[in-house]
Amino acid sequence: MEEFCDVVVIGAGPSGSVAACKLLDAGFKVIILEKLEFPRFVIGESLLPKCNAILEDIGILDLIEKQNYMLKPGAIFIDENKNEELIDFRNNLGEEHNTSFQVKREEFDNTLLNAAKSKGADIRHKFEVVDYDNSTNTIFAIDENDKRYSFKARFVLDSSGYGRVLPKLMDLDIPSDLKLxxxxxxxxxxxxxxxxxxxxxxxxxxxxxxxxxxxxxxxxxxxxxxxxxxxxxxxxxxxxxxxxxxxxxxxxxxxxxxxxxxxxxxxxxxxxxGYSAAIKRMYGKGFALSGNATEFLDPVFSSGVTLALESSSKVASLIIKELNGETVDWQKDYEDYMMIGVNVFREFVYAWYSGKLRKIFYAKNKSKQIEKSIASILSGYVWDESNYFVKDTKRKIDALVSLIEE
Ligand code: FAD
CATH class of the missing domain: 3.30.9.100 (D-Amino Acid Oxidase; Chain A, domain 2)
Known part of the structure; x- marks a missing residue:
């Protein structure tokens, strides 16, 4: 039997749930297909303040605040020589949300999914997406008894995280430039x-x-x-x-x-x-990818859920526009936008493994402005072009290291 809806979302992680919340608020019929029963374990437990800003924007921050999660005010980086750098998110460039949470994802993801459910999401657990016909925008899934179902949608959003459903089915995967x-x-x-x-x-x-x-x-x-x-x-x-x-x-x-x-x-x-992954493109006719189904860099700065939430919030706004008959420039408004933030984190990850970032962290003579700029980047505010590190990130890191070494 074939079912119809406006948007099929593959995966009920933070990316899928947050996109669903936005789409449901806009009045669309959403079916979420999730391979597993919830609650389920997934890694990615330390959030960044930017997540709070996105959750507030979607109207579900208060729900998260009620869950008694550990508040996360920042991070401490410790080396073998007892050098310590404490990054306090509250010492940022003035962004309103300056703390976040440490969460068991089995609980956090369940809370987000329940938010989508309360807005009317049709959630099918133990439905594993196995195929996609792009010409008719039909998703095929099997249940635990291998029974096959088809879902025809006006739009398909792949938020399958490490499952990477559409990247695999549509040959969109490319190797990450980060080491295994x-x-x-x-x-x-x-x-x-x-x-x-x-x-x-x-x-x-x-x-x-x-x-x-x-x-x-x-x-x-x-x-x-x-x-x-x-x-x-x-x-x-x-x-x-x-x-x-x-x-x-x-x-x-x-x-x-x-x-x-x-x-x-x-x-x-x-x-x-080998969790790092990259993608040829984040969208195509009638479909898009969000969260870890796109690019995943590295866990060191806890950026995964932040990028997942930002991409799904952004992608949902664009799907709404498209379904309402407006023209969407997916390259400019989605992929190019997302890559601004991804590339800032990418350069920080490179600088972490090359040792450059440690030189900056442990330098005693950093200016207050640089300290605040780093706190804002590590809080997830990687799209704010007034932050020193957001444009020409590599060159700025290199310049700072040269200054420190003088
Ligand atoms: P997911 O959370 O992976 O959700 C995807 C969902 O899709 C899953 O529920 C899955 O069951 C479902 N699915 C998969 N395949 C199918 C299918 N075929 N059909 C139907 N459903 C399917 N991020 C942070 O922000 N903070 C951290 O501290 C952090 N630590 C990390 C540590 C490590 C070691 C690693 C590897 C990653 C870490 N991350 C961290 C990254 C984080 O795990 C991801 O960025 C985040 O889970 C992405 O969310 P998502 O919604 O895109 O995908």
Whole structure:
């Protein structure tokens, strides 16, 4: 049987739910097809203040604020020589939203999806999208018994995250220009939280001259998400299991050894391989992609959900225009716009792995304006052209490093 609607959204992550909320507010009939039952685990637990601004714009920030999540005022970057850089989002260029939240995504994503549901979204769990006919804009999905369904839509939005449904089906995938990295992660309780972590700061700890870095994300219920990121070979060359590798790195690092000495593991150790991804284009006739189904860079600055929310909010506005009969310049108003922010984060990610950013972080003589500009970038305000780093990001980072080294 074929069903009809205005927009089929593939995936019920933050990207899919936020786009659905906007489309439903505009009066469109939306079907969300989600492969899994919720709540489900997904990584990406540390949000940026820009997320709050987007959630407020969509009218669901108050719902999130009621959830008792740990407030996130910023991040601390710690190296082996005990250099520490605390980025306090409240020390920004004046943006109104200057804190965010540390969230278990199984809870956060459920809350967003319920918001879409309360606005009238038709949500089908355990519906896996397996095919797409672009000529008729029909999506094909199977349920858990392999029964096949078809959904014909005026517009299809792929928000399938790591599933990358349309990139795979339409040959839109291209390799990321970032190296293949692994993330090995788990949840613990009972670790030693420093004062800043009790306030909600995420800690990013550098190991072995940044051959690996580890995050610690404190949740409000006393549980902490921790994990490490390294190049694939740094892990595989040890021939250790993921569990033993994580233990080894912690035991070799003075700060981490002390921090986790009384910690108890409360969730299985997981590994995520080669997660960076890129895309030939973000849209086509009758369809678009948002969130991680487009480009995913790297977790170090917790930018994933921010980019997911911004892209889905933007894409929803453009779908509304198109369905209302207006002409949309998808290249200029969607892809070019999104790439401004993505490219700022990309240069920060490169500068993180090349060591340049650490030089800036740990420089003692930074101006107050540079400190604020960095706080705003790491808060997710990567489209604000009045920020020093938003245009010519690479050149500006290089210029600053040269000044520091003089
Ligand atoms: P998702 O959250 O992945 O949601 C996509 C949904 O689509 C899923 O529910 C999935 O089940 C569904 N789906 C997939 N395939 C199909 C299909 N065929 N049919 C139907 N449904 C389907 N981001 C941050 O902001 N902060 C962080 O601290 C952070 N840490 C990270 C750490 C690591 C190690 C990694 C790898 C990433 C991290 N991220 C972080 C990024 C974050 O995980 C993503 O950016 C974010 O989840 C993207 O949201 P989304 O809605 O696009 O996709």
């Amino acid at each position: 990295r692994n993330a090995i992660l788990m949840r613990v309780t009972g670790e030693k939280r420093r004062e800043e972590e009790k306030e909600g700061f995420i800690d990013i700890v550098i190991h072995d001259d940044n051959k690996a870095w580890l995050w610690g994300i404190p949740f409000s219920d006393g549980i902490t998400s921790m994990g490490l990121v390294c190049e694939e070979s740094y892990f595989t060359d040890t021939k250790l299991s993921k569990e033993d590798f994580l233990k080894k790195v912690i035991s070799e690092h003075k700060y981490l050894k002390e921090k986790y000495k009384d910690a108890k593991q409360v969730a299985p150790v997981r590994i995520i391989n």
